[in-house]
Amino acid sequence: MDRSEKAAFVAALQAVFAETSFVLVSQNKGLTVADATKLRRQMNSAGATYKVAKNRLAALALTGTSFQGISPLLKGPTALAWSKDPVAVAKTAVEFAKGNDKFVILGGALGKQTLNADGVKALAELPSLDALRASLLGMIQTPATRIAGVLQAPGSQLARVFSAYAKKDEAEAEAA
Structure with missing residues (x-):
């Protein structure tokens, strides 16, 4: 990615963060392409988006948004998921994590409220x-x-x- 692509990516993520109410941060260490594709399809069917992003660029996009509290979670191979319906993202992620031990939920943010993994699991039960x-x-x-x-x-x-x-x-x- 060159500088202009990075700037466009950060701007696109900021626009997404302005429109959504919930962002989930997960770790996908060792997730196969087939598993990642399966997760993306499940997220899409639930009305959510799942995207692997560079941590530095995602942290830049989070700056100044209500989700700034999840920046410390962006370490290692992470991915973001978001939707206007927070429960749909949480349910899909928790269900996928039950069947795949390489997918770990790190936490998320519901508006300005930062959630840990247990908070996301509690949200999934709603x-x-x-x-x-x-x-x-x-x-x-x-x-x-x-x-x-x-x-x-x-x-x-x-x-x-x-x-x-x-x-x-x-x-x-x-x-x-």
Whole structure:
């Protein structure tokens, strides 16, 4: 890479860091090309990006961003992963790390909050953004259906009472 390519790479990473909410730092010491390709495909299917970057250039790109706290993690053969959905990146990385001991999660940053490997694993256990949206929507809709049921209940109870009086009156009229 010449100087202009490096500057363009740093600018591109800074633009990515400005748009994303979560960055994961992993170590890929001894990861085969096939495994790296598999990981990239899994990340892409989860809506995330996985990129191996030179540590010095990545540290330059992190300068001045909210993710500056992960700069100390950039030692050795590292890679970065990011997405707008932080849980998707964490889940994909944790699942891949379970099956491949050469892929190690070093940590990450969720906004200005720096996470260690355990923090990333805890983040991976959370439900995804889509699952949270679905449960929130369900919670919003549930009170509306309950309110409708409560409002309909007095009317149906009155109808039953009137029906019972009508049947009682009919039975008395038939008996007389």
